[in-house]
Amino acid sequence: MMTDRRSNNRSMFWRVLRRSVFANRGRLFVILLALGAGAAVTAALLNLQVDAKRRITTEFRSFGPNVLITPRGSGVASTATSVMKESALSKLQSEAENPDCVAIPFLYAVAKVASGNSTPAVDAVIAGTHLDLLENREPAWKLEPEHPSDYSQDECLVGLKLANQLRVRAESSLRLKSGQRTESCRLAAVLASGGPEDDQAFVPLAVAQRLADASDRVSVVKVFVGGTPQKINETVNALQQKLPDVEVRPIRQFTEAEARLYSRISGILTATVAVVLILTALCVMAAMTNVAMERRNDVGLMKAIGGSVRRVLRLFLAEAALLGLAGGVIGAAIGIVISMGLGKAVFGVAAQPRLIVYPISVALTVIVAILAAYPLRRLVHIRPASVFRGEE
Amino acid sequence: MFLRLIADNFTRRPRRKFLTAAALSLGMAVATAALSVSLDVGDRLSEEFRSLGANLVITPEADSLPLEIGGVDFRPANSGAYLPESDLPKIKSVFWHNNITAFAPILETSVTIKETPPPNYDIAALASGKIISNSAMLASIKVQLVGTWVGHSVPLADGSTFETGIGRTNPWWHVQGRWFVESANECVVGTHLAKRLGLKVGDKLTVIEEKERTDVSDTHELGVVGILETGGSEDEAAIVPLSLAQALAKKPGQYRKLYVSALTKPEDEFARRDPRTMKPDELERWSCSPYVSSIAYSIKQVLPGSDVRVIRRVADGEGKILTRVRTLLWLVTFASLLAAALAVGASSAASVIERRTEIGLMKALGAGSGTVGWLLAAEQLLLAFVGGCIGYALGLLLARFLGSKIFGVPPEPSLLVLGVILVLAAGVTLLGSALPLRRAARFDPAPILRGE
Numbered sequence: 001m002m003t004d005r006r007s008n009n010r011s012m013f014w015r016v017l018r019r020s021v022f023a024n025r026g027r028l029f030v031i032l033l034a035l036g037a038g039a040a041v042t043a044a045l046l047n048l049q050v051d052a053k054r055r056i057t058t059e060f061r062s063f064g065p066n067v068l069i070t071p072r073g074s075g076v077a078s079t080a081t082s083v084m085k086e087s088a089l090s091k092l093q094s095e096a097e098n099p100d101c102v103a104i105p106f107l108y109a110v111a112k113v114a115s116g117n118s119t120p121a122v123d124a125v126i127a128g129t130h131l132d133l134l135e136n137r138e139p140a141w142k143l144e145p146e147h148p149s150d151y152s153q154d155e156c157l158v159g160l161k162l163a164n165q166l167r168v169r170a171e172s173s174l175r176l177k178s179g180q181r182t183e184s185c186r187l188a189a190v191l192a193s194g195g196p197e198d199d200q201a202f203v204p205l206a207v208a209q210r211l212a213d214a215s216d217r218v219s220v221v222k223v224f225v226g227g228t229p230q231k232i233n234e235t236v237n238a239l240q241q242k243l244p245d246v247e248v249r250p251i252r253q254f255t256e257a258e259a260r261l262y263s264r265i266s267g268i269l270t271a272t273v274a275v276v277l278i279l280t281a282l283c284v285m286a287a288m289t290n291v292a293m294e295r296r297n298d299v300g301l302m303k304a305i306g307g308s309v310r311r312v313l314r315l316f317l318a319e320a321a322l323l324g325l326a327g328g329v330i331g332a333a334i335g336i337v338i339s340m341g342l343g344k345a346v347f348g349v350a351a352q353p354r355l356i357v358y359p360i361s362v363a364l365t366v367i368v369a370i371l372a373a374y375p376l377r378r379l380v381h382i383r384p385a386s387v388f389r390g391e392e
Numbered sequence: 393m394f395l396r397l398i399a400d401n402f403t404r405r406p407r408r409k410f411l412t413a414a415a416l417s418l419g420m421a422v423a424t425a426a427l428s429v430s431l432d433v434g435d436r437l438s439e440e441f442r443s444l445g446a447n448l449v450i451t452p453e454a455d456s457l458p459l460e461i462g463g464v465d466f467r468p469a470n471s472g473a474y475l476p477e478s479d480l481p482k483i484k485s486v487f488w489h490n491n492i493t494a495f496a497p498i499l500e501t502s503v504t505i506k507e508t509p510p511p512n513y514d515i516a517a518l519a520s521g522k523i524i525s526n527s528a529m530l531a532s533i534k535v536q537l538v539g540t541w542v543g544h545s546v547p548l549a550d551g552s553t554f555e556t557g558i559g560r561t562n563p564w565w566h567v568q569g570r571w572f573v574e575s576a577n578e579c580v581v582g583t584h585l586a587k588r589l590g591l592k593v594g595d596k597l598t599v600i601e602e603k604e605r606t607d608v609s610d611t612h613e614l615g616v617v618g619i620l621e622t623g624g625s626e627d628e629a630a631i632v633p634l635s636l637a638q639a640l641a642k643k644p645g646q647y648r649k650l651y652v653s654a655l656t657k658p659e660d661e662f663a664r665r666d667p668r669t670m671k672p673d674e675l676e677r678w679s680c681s682p683y684v685s686s687i688a689y690s691i692k693q694v695l696p697g698s699d700v701r702v703i704r705r706v707a708d709g710e711g712k713i714l715t716r717v718r719t720l721l722w723l724v725t726f727a728s729l730l731a732a733a734l735a736v737g738a739s740s741a742a743s744v745i746e747r748r749t750e751i752g753l754m755k756a757l758g759a760g761s762g763t764v765g766w767l768l769a770a771e772q773l774l775l776a777f778v779g780g781c782i783g784y785a786l787g788l789l790l791a792r793f794l795g796s797k798i799f800g801v802p803p804e805p806s807l808l809v810l811g812v813i814l815v816l817a818a819g820v821t822l823l824g825s826a827l828p829l830r831r832a833a834r835f836d837p838a839p840i841l842r843g844e
Contacts, residue, residue: 026741027742030738030741030742031738033734033737033738034734034738034739037730037731037734038731038734040731041727041728041730041731044727045724045727048720048723048724052716052720055716056713056716056717059709059712059713059716060709060713061709062705062708062709062712062713063444063705063706063709064705108461110459110461122456122457123457123459124457124459125459125460125461138705139708140704140705140707140708140709141704142704161457161699162457165457192701192704193703193704193705194449194701194702194703194704194705194706194707195449195703195704195705196458196460198701199457199458199459199460219461249623250623251623251624252564252621252622252623252624253444253445253562253564253622253623253624254444255623256443256564257441257443257444257445257564260440260443261437261440261441261443261713264437264440264798264799265437265713265717267797267798268429268433268717268721268798269720269724271794271797271798272425272426272429272721272724272794273724275422275425275426275790275794276422276425276426276724276727276728276731279418279419279421279422279425279728279732280422280728280731280732282418283415283418283419283422283731283732283736284731286411286412286414286415286418286739287415287736287738287739287742288738289411342723345719345723346716346719346720346723347716
């Protein structure tokens with residue numbers, strides 16, 4: 001008998017709930033719109049925020065290399081002459097498989113550069129390196145023409161100032177002379193960087209090594225480490241441990257600025273997103289409370305036919321939770337899709353949907369909906385009679 | 393009568409109106425805060441970006457190619473061209489002078505220093521033979537001197553002075569101790585060089601000035617007042633006042649390289665075009681935007697014989713990141729506006745739906761649909777105005793808090809934002825109530841009054 005009554009009660013509860021949810025389509029639509037919008041914004045911002053912090057660190061790539069590996073104890077005076085063994089750095093090469101940490105060796109030498117035309121030869125700094133890797137890693141460099149070749153043969157890049165002095169353009173051929181040794185290469189592109197690179201010629205590492213008669217030698221390795229400032233520090237320490245014979249030091253100009261900018265930017269993002277989320281929740285809550293207040297008549301009626309205060313309240317809270325769930329499930333899904341689109345608009349790459357964001361935003365929406373219905377508890381004190389008489 | 397109805401509505405049911413107004417002001421507070429922060433963030437961030445150092449470098453046009461490897465120039469001493477120091481104040485006379493935050497001229501020269509045994513001679517090291525080899529090096533040591541400005545006052549044409557120096561163009565240079573005073577015989581020594589020479593703050597560095605006749609030489613005794621750490625080639629050099637470097641290099645009043653730090657607008661497609669191919673009106677628009685290239689162009693106009701180059705690594709990265717962060721913040725702003733608008737709309741829709749009986753009664757008493765619509769719309773607008781103003785005030789407080797938390801500087805309150813917010817509040821409430829209002833206008837009073 002008892003179980004029978006309880007199941008009766010329960011089915012009645014659900015029936016009342018169903019009816020009150022679907023009774024007024026206009027109202028349902030309004031509520032779902034408010035809750036769904038809140039959930040969508042929550043999901044979109046949370047997803048975008050996580051993604052944006054990561055993307056900003058990839059933008060730091062434009063700053064070029066941020067870690068230098070030089071021979072130990074080399075001062076300025078000796079950098080030109082002291083070199084490291086390329087093979088001694090073989091441990092570094094395995095590191096290069098990691099896309100967040102690319103090491104490119106350089107060998108510097110001074111040589112006479114002559115072009116095919118009548119302009120006299122000039123002394124210039126020759127940098128031997130892996131051109132294909134370098135072009136990819138220096139997005140700030142302006143090449144003329146862009147993406148000149150795949151650097152499969154003996155091709156070189158020449159800095160803008162050097163090219164002007166030699167009066168050469170892409171496709172001309174250059175002769176390099178150091179002592180008795182000569183090399184020649186085809187000029188693939190002229191590069192402008194605004195830095196010392198403008199005065200230099202970049203040739204394949206092997207060419208520079210032959211020219212300087214220093215096979216298997218490099219003067220400096222520039223490392224491009226991506227990620228957060230903390231990760232860069234860890235990489236520097238790890239590299240130093242791996243390679244005890246050389247000196248590993250971060251290029252302070254960029255690492256320091258990166259750390260500063262990263263903390264600022266992530267600060268802005270976190271703060272704005274947090275504030276927007278809190279206020280969005282409050283805003284949805286205020287709107288929902290307004291909607292809920294209109295149910296005073298229902299509360300009065302239920303009390304009049306003998307509904308206990310607790311049951312009435314439970315009914316309304318269940319309704320709010322149900323609506324919150326529905327609005328959250330739909331809204332959060334829309335929000336994640338939106339954030340992917342937004343990621344594409346800002347960074348050119350669709351933001352990766354993070355699954356953890358979905359349950360969080362749904363849960364937040366349900367909580368907001370229940371909190372919004374909570375002022376209804378004041379309605380349980382109203383006297384049914386006055387409601388029926390239409391008094392306020 | 394119209395006004396009385398509206399006034400009555402507000403006084404009779406304060407709580408209901410209060411809730412709608414609360415939703416509205418919260419929504420508008422979000423919008424205000426997000427708008428103020430995103431309007432401000434560009435300027436604040438470009439100031440932060442100056443921690444990357446100079447974004448323009450100026451060298452003599454006629455200069456020979458520097459043969460510089462790891463900070464040492466392999467050029468013969470007297471080759472190359474120089475620029476006159478006396479032209480420098482002109483930089484602050486260009487159209488973009490307010491955007492130029494700092495500049496510092498550089499003159500590098502290589503000198504011989506006189507061996508001075510460190511006062512705390514380490515006996516143990518001496519015994520191990522370490523110092524002996526060091527002093528052997530010291531006897532003929534050549535040191536790179538970098539002459540520059542530190543805390544230099546540049547007199548400007550309008551009578552004021554502009555203070556600038558290397559510490560501002562290269563903020564990542566850390567000095568242990570202090571920077572030198574330009575008029576005194578002081579210097580700052582790079583950390584590696586200091587280690588090599590055993591120099592500490594308070595020691596003396598004696599520099600030999602070579603004269604025309606090789607047998608006569610003049611010495612300058614410089615007090616070491618700081619140890620410099622840059623992480624770059626300057627760690628191996630000594631930094632001295634520009635005037636001293638000029639005297640030692642026998643290039644009075646001249647410099648070789650000038651770093652300029654300028655606040656810029658991120659470059660877009662238009663900025664990258666060559667100014668020589670532009671039409672006059674395009675050129676005007678181009679030179680009236682603080683693109684790094686147009687600042688470079690205007691500096692080149694005032695410094696004859698100079699070659700102004702954009703340090704692409706700095707300028708490019710700055711432009712990209714600034715654009716990204718800005719778009720991102722605009723998106724956040726837009727999203728919050730949308731959420732606020734929907735919530736407010738929902739709230740005002742609910743407040744109209746609930747007043748069906750009232751509307752029915754008014755129509756039964758002979759009010760036309762237009763009158764009813766006007767009445768409700770006027771009410772909503774009044775609410776929007778009140779809610780918008782409160783929201784604006786709340787949002788400003790919030791933006792102040794956010795701004796000073798992140799950047800240490802609160803954003804300027806802008807009247808533009810107030811206008812946008814009020815228009816937005818009015819639009820949102822009207823839109824939110826438009827649909828229920830249209831339905832209300834078509835209500836048949838009879839069934840409503842019967843309670844159906």
